[in-house]
Amino acid sequence: MENKERKPVTKELPRPASVPCPYEARYETDVVVLGCGFAGLNAAVTARESGRRVLVVDKGRPGFSGLSPWPSSFRWFDPEKDDADAFRRAVLIGGDYISNMKWYEEWITDSKRIYHRLRDWGMLTPFPKPQEAGDFFERQDYAGYREAFQQLDRHEKWVEVLEKNGIPFLEYTMVTDVIVEEGRVRGVMGFHVPSGKVIAISARAVVMAMGGGCYKPSGFPAGGDTFDGEYIAYELGLPISGKEFEDSHGTSSVAPGSPFYYMNWQYLENIWPGGGDASQDNLKPFIESKVNFVVLGRARAAKNRLPASTGKEVTREAETNALRRGAALGYETDPDEIRSGKLGSPLPASDTHGGAIGMSSHLTGGVLCDLEDVSGRTGIDGLYVAGDGMHASYPGGASYPCGRGFTSCFCSIDGDHAGRAAAAFAAEATLQPLSEETVAERTEAITAPLRVERGFDPNWARDVLHGFMAPYWVTISKSEKVLEATLVQVEYMRDHVAPYLMARTSHDLRLCHEMKHKILSAEMKLRASLYRKESRGATYREDYPYRDDEHFLCYLTVNKTGEGMEIREVPVKEEWTGDREQAYEKRYLCYYPGEPEARGFHVEPPRWMGGGKKP
Amino acid sequence: MSVVRVDLSKCIGCESCVKVCPMDVFYFDHTAHKSVIAYPENCQSCGQCFVHCQGRSLGMSNDMFGFAIPAMRQTTTAPMNRVVVTEPGVLTEMTRGELP
Numbered sequence: 001m002e003n004k005e006r007k008p009v010t011k012e013l014p015r016p017a018s019v020p021c022p023y024e025a026r027y028e029t030d031v032v033v034l035g036c037g038f039a040g041l042n043a044a045v046t047a048r049e050s051g052r053r054v055l056v057v058d059k060g061r062p063g064f065s066g067l068s069p070w071p072s073s074f075r076w077f078d079p080e081k082d083d084a085d086a087f088r089r090a091v092l093i094g095g096d097y098i099s100n101m102k103w104y105e106e107w108i109t110d111s112k113r114i115y116h117r118l119r120d121w122g123m124l125t126p127f128p129k130p131q132e133a134g135d136f137f138e139r140q141d142y143a144g145y146r147e148a149f150q151q152l153d154r155h156e157k158w159v160e161v162l163e164k165n166g167i168p169f170l171e172y173t174m175v176t177d178v179i180v181e182e183g184r185v186r187g188v189m190g191f192h193v194p195s196g197k198v199i200a201i202s203a204r205a206v207v208m209a210m211g212g213g214c215y216k217p218s219g220f221p222a223g224g225d226t227f228d229g230e231y232i233a234y235e236l237g238l239p240i241s242g243k244e245f246e247d248s249h250g251t252s253s254v255a256p257g258s259p260f261y262y263m264n265w266q267y268l269e270n271i272w273p274g275g276g277d278a279s280q281d282n283l284k285p286f287i288e289s290k291v292n293f294v295v296l297g298r299a300r301a302a303k304n305r306l307p308a309s310t311g312k313e314v315t316r317e318a319e320t321n322a323l324r325r326g327a328a329l330g331y332e333t334d335p336d337e338i339r340s341g342k343l344g345s346p347l348p349a350s351d352t353h354g355g356a357i358g359m360s361s362h363l364t365g366g367v368l369c370d371l372e373d374v375s376g377r378t379g380i381d382g383l384y385v386a387g388d389g390m391h392a393s394y395p396g397g398a399s400y401p402c403g404r405g406f407t408s409c410f411c412s413i414d415g416d417h418a419g420r421a422a423a424a425f426a427a428e429a430t431l432q433p434l435s436e437e438t439v440a441e442r443t444e445a446i447t448a449p450l451r452v453e454r455g456f457d458p459n460w461a462r463d464v465l466h467g468f469m470a471p472y473w474v475t476i477s478k479s480e481k482v483l484e485a486t487l488v489q490v491e492y493m494r495d496h497v498a499p500y501l502m503a504r505t506s507h508d509l510r511l512c513h514e515m516k517h518k519i520l521s522a523e524m525k526l527r528a529s530l531y532r533k534e535s536r537g538a539t540y541r542e543d544y545p546y547r548d549d550e551h552f553l554c555y556l557t558v559n560k561t562g563e564g565m566e567i568r569e570v571p572v573k574e575e576w577t578g579d580r581e582q583a584y585e586k587r588y589l590c591y592y593p594g595e596p597e598a599r600g601f602h603v604e605p606p607r608w609m610g611g612g613k614k615p
Numbered sequence: 616m617s618v619v620r621v622d623l624s625k626c627i628g629c630e631s632c633v634k635v636c637p638m639d640v641f642y643f644d645h646t647a648h649k650s651v652i653a654y655p656e657n658c659q660s661c662g663q664c665f666v667h668c669q670g671r672s673l674g675m676s677n678d679m680f681g682f683a684i685p686a687m688r689q690t691t692t693a694p695m696n697r698v699v700v701t702e703p704g705v706l707t708e709m710t711r712g713e714l715p
Binding site for chain 2: 010011012013014015016019059060061064065066069142143146155172193194217221222223224257258259260261264267268459507510511
């Protein structure tokens, strides 16, 4: 017999038949935090600092999963230097008057503290760019650059912070159920993905910081987020909002579908600090640049059937980055001011849309809480939501005119607040362990796809759903007829595909659950988009191409009822809707294609349409 | 688009790829002491495994599953390129048009 030990292994090996699970089947804790991005990590540490026992569960490894590995910037407000009123007006006007100003105010008051917290954790430490540190850039030596600055790499800090704070965490564990009994949260259940072992956690309070999702990652690395939290929340009867507002992240014709090729250096460099860039003097271009980038460029491109640029424009992209990143105004000579807006390495332009189809515009998607609330409290006792895609906090309204780097900062604040509230609730609540019956019943449901003998491959279902939802006439430039037609397809998948998704391994089991979540999410998106018969911010209807303040100064929520999905309107607080008497062309600064002509007013074309002077 | 194995003999068994992959693409063979690209069809091409690969055993390629096709183009749009990166300084079959 040949000696296999001595033979070099050069051919890809098969997947090991079994993988050991390092975790117990049952846990008990005070606060369980689901998802460990910026929101989850801050929630966990704050709850721990309040003296509670905390357990974190993440579908991947904290720091490397979900969307939190990817921000290029982090912006905060400096109360001693910045113009709060300018920032408030930017968000009020630029957010199309549906911004949650209460949450935005939390960023004004709390972001500097959160900046210092993350800086102390080592997540915001600057280090040289690849071009400054040697020939990494010329040689395209990505791995070498990462290794050279490994000690400063923020991705590693998530686990370090958890360990330093004595917070245990379960990695690669997908949560599929939040258990609520008699109006109170009791715990969560899910499974360790590599091994398939089902895990049940009894808890006094739960913070869901599980992110949003996309149907298929096609240029923006959002693939680990698959609406898991949104699905659970909907099934619990919580109102899901923001589904109609579309995410703006694109992809590049240089390497379509590959975030690595056109964003690589951005993710390997430090997170660039930003902020301090709105003032009363530059308010108009500030809003225009944000809204154009996020919203109107896309609507115009869809109407013209053209990509946003040629995809070769490296330099232009660098300039755009300078504008979008935002350097603190007039603080150039201040040695203490590090919000420099410094540029990252040149990257190809992201010229075509649809990098993460299905994702909601930042901070619009997820559970809509009471408009007076700043803790992420849901209607269920002990259950809190936080972070992008999970908590419809709307600090940037319909268009996200907040400036680049806002989401990473805001999610940290959001998580911090939710962690504090959950800890306070847990301090008073009794722990009622999950019953054996509940665990057995949920285990049966979680593992059901493994027992399907003939059914659908979840990867095939993913591609089919992506095919239905990705065309620009479904998400970017919407109309009644197309939305209705797509809804028929998605309903068919809901009724005839989702129940028959088949898993052969625990990896497949994850995919099956994810697909079920994506199909529900697509239905919510289509129904909310159909209901909003207007265009506002990041939702554009070609059959209702302008804003309709009379009927739609409201948040829409999708709710589970006995008869299926029901859309409800939640009016925006009167004081957040601006001066309703003001003429439309004064009230709004940015207009949809053709709107001035249709409404009968004249406007000078803004800079980005060829008017005025270039900066 | 996905991760590819460039040279399995270079895998030193550090398990970095298994740790950092958010898509559950990688498994580990404890007998051979090598990582396994078990589910490349679920790779989102984020490249975290590639930049963390201590033995430089992994690469990024469009050979296996192809790039996504961008919906909209114009005559000047950058062409679909064939891109395989293996190790620093050695850009096999990499043609990135006019990009640096």
